[in-house]
Amino acid sequence: MANHSATHPKHVHHHFVDSNQQFESAKLGMWVFLVNEILFFGGLFCAYIVFRAWYPELFTQAALELNTFWGAVNTVVLIGSSLTVAMAIRSAQNNQKRGLEINLLITILLACVFLVIKYFEYEHKLHLGIAPGSFWNPTPEIAAVLDHPKANIFFGIYYMMTAVHGLHVIIGIALMIWLYLRARKGHFNSEYYTPVEITGLYWHLVDLIWIFLFPLLYLIE
Amino acid sequence: MMSEHHGHHIASAKQLWGIGIALLILTVLTVTVAGLGLPSPFDILTAMAIALTKAFLVAAFFMGLYWDTKFNSMLLIGALAFFILMVSITLLDTLYRDDIVPSF
Amino acid sequence: MASLSKAVNTVQMTPKKLKVKRFVPLENPTNTYLTDEKGIWAWLTTVDHKKIGLMYLGAVAFFFALAGFLAIALRTELWTPAKTFIEADTYNQLFTLHGAMMVFFVLVPSIPAALGNFILPMQLGAKDVAFPRLNLASFYIYAFGAIFTFLSLANNGFDTGWTFYTPYSSDTNSAGIIWVTLGVFILGFSSILTGTNFITTIHKLRAPGISWDRLPLNVWALYATSIIQVLATPVLAITILLLAMENILDIGIFDPALGGDPVLYQHFFWFYSHPAVYIMIVPGFGIISEVITTFSKKTIFGYWAIALSSLAIAFIGFLVWGHHMFTSGQSAVATTIFSFLTFLVGIPTGIKIFNWVATLYRGSILMKTPMIYVFIFIFLFSIGGFTGIMLGALSVDIHLHDTYYVVAHFHYVMMGGTLIALLAGLHYWWPKMTGKMYNEPLAKFAAVLIFVGFNVTFLPQFIMGAQGMPRRYYNYIDQFTPFHQTSTIGSYILAVGFLVILFYLAHSLIKGQKAGPNPWNSRGLEWQSTSPPDFHNFSHTPVVIHGPYDYHQPMEEFQLGLAVDHEYGDEQDEVAAEAHASLDTETTEA
Ligand code: HEM
């Protein structure tokens, strides 16, 4: 077998010609995966649109149960984390090990803040009996306001969308912790930061999805 | 085949912060507009227009599509196109039914 | 075997010119991917696309045998109008399991993940797919999904049919349904990973000289397939997840009892599953294009027409899903539009058939087993396609929907199309994959058995379907007895055919004659390596200086090119010479 070691840096797998081909492949692969993600969420958005077109009044009513303030705070939190991920990539590109670590840490922190806020939102709703599926059991006051036979469906969609999105946030946190540990060992530099780059792409998509979820779920007046 | 160039674009910190702040402003804007209570189709239209603008900023600059190969942008646009296709063809059924949920 | 050619080509490449020399692969390689690492553990942890392809092939064959066995049981039960030997409930579970396994475990992964995995990188002159570890992961995800499906059997099983229509699937038998839906959900990821991997590989890992207009048509077909996989499979995933939630939580989106819409489920399901029938058939088209040129010894007719029609099918395939829902209560507007759009699919499919037939014209046709399967394919698939068009006609379908006519239609396309193409590909690439030949007369005999058995099984189903025999029924009225019995006899002939194949392929593995690098004298890049191939497919990144179907050039001009990089010229010459004793070391400037 031809020996490429002279021209092959350690991080380049044997089946790639060079570092750039590997980087571009990883990035393309991630984009193709994001196409998947978009259509995966697309199914939920489609269900949302179909039911909203059928029952517009339901959506106006039900959205009142969602707290716009905390939804907006979470939007800002996710935007912030997108910014820090972008900064993390920039740090890696500039060989700034410290900057990379700090930015990753802030991102993880913001992602956790997002989940905590989401947790309290869920908690509050479950408390009022606005629960998914067979647990649907709104308190009398709520039932008086949410006076629609299909109210359970709106919240079915709400819970599916936010839970699937939340799952993506959790996966993102796990990936970011892994990146952080590798960054501390000095695995990344301006020559090789592919994992940071593609995890970043993933994280931005999680943000993108939320950018649409927020007005669609919270901002119906 | 060794490709000499390592021309990955490095965005400046100023650019990134600029985008972040723009996103923030747009978020405040969309909440404010929602508070105005525009009449029916316009509320959702403005909300979606603002969301699309935000999405564009994230995709173009945070995700670097602006500097990237066109093919990656095509993938994103293609995904959106197929999503729209799915929704619009489904609506051809659901919007034109006699009974919303047939026979139950 | 000495090298045949002394000519040296210069290939115009950006940014610099490459000097290229030719070599012929060794007749008896000592170092192949099969000898590279041995032992069961090396196989299970391999990231080599060839071994993963073979593992997939084994798994697919296993599930095919299992689901085929169920089919025989089903046909046997249908020998008499009333109960023959199994209970009605069991019958329902068996046809569901048969359909679900054949679709999700056999046909969807069969050509891309098994044969495609092996062949695609070789046709691109790549050492592997872009993400070898994801490739292995996809295999284990597939296995994991299979385990879930079996767990479902231990939990009441499921009897909804492979389509899992709501509300039946959300109201009955919850435990089994939950397991199998999760199983299908997991399988979807395996399919998505394969598609993602292939798209990236085709874009980024082509050897120097393989421009888009030199891509083998098999690669074009796999490319189109991967696009469908990436765009459609995630929708199946979310649908199936919602269905699972429907069972676990009563989330209500699809369940009319809770205010949801069961027809929306059908939209979601067919948004995936109609494109999925193209996930199954388009890779088959790729194989047919490869085999038909090799055995006609002629350039493919209408290269671009065939390549682009694959993409057209992939696209149009997304517009027609509602033809499965003509009787579902979907709006009249949608039905009419879907019926119209369905006819469009026939166009790119027809283009392919005409181009294949035109390729045969004045070729020097060699009737080897793979070629026989090509003819069987064209015959059976045309019937399947035409009956599809008939079903797409709105008024006709109201009568034929959910009858045996539909069953016959999709068996003609899925078995007569995809599976026959798989057999063509398997026989065609068998010498490459194993380095061994199989028994040609026996193989031809099996092909004839399968052709006869297939038609005896499924032609009567068109007739009784048109006469009103509904599908998925355990009992039937006496009038259909002769058709059902003919069909059952046909299925036994089919089974014998497959057993013969099993026998001679096993025999070939153990005692088969050595195949040599290129037994069919093909011009395809994958044939320019040793049989079985080197661990890295080619001992050195090849430079491709011809199209894959340049049969007008003599074979000796068609040897593989090796890049002679000026910077490392001497060093590489030595390395290459080591690997290939028969390397032509003479070079001259062009
Ligand atoms: C010319 C192209 C084709 C057309 C126009 C076509 C049309 C149709 C139509 C209209 C139906 C619905 C019949 C009904 O349920 O009433 C149908 C069913 C079906 N077709 Fe095709 N088809 C085509 C090719 C294929 C191919 C290539 C495959 C698979 C490889 C396929 C697999 C199926 C399956 C599995 C079903 C039945 C699904 C079920 O209800 O279980 N078709 N086809």
Ligand SMILES: [Cu+2]
């Ligand atoms: Cu179809």
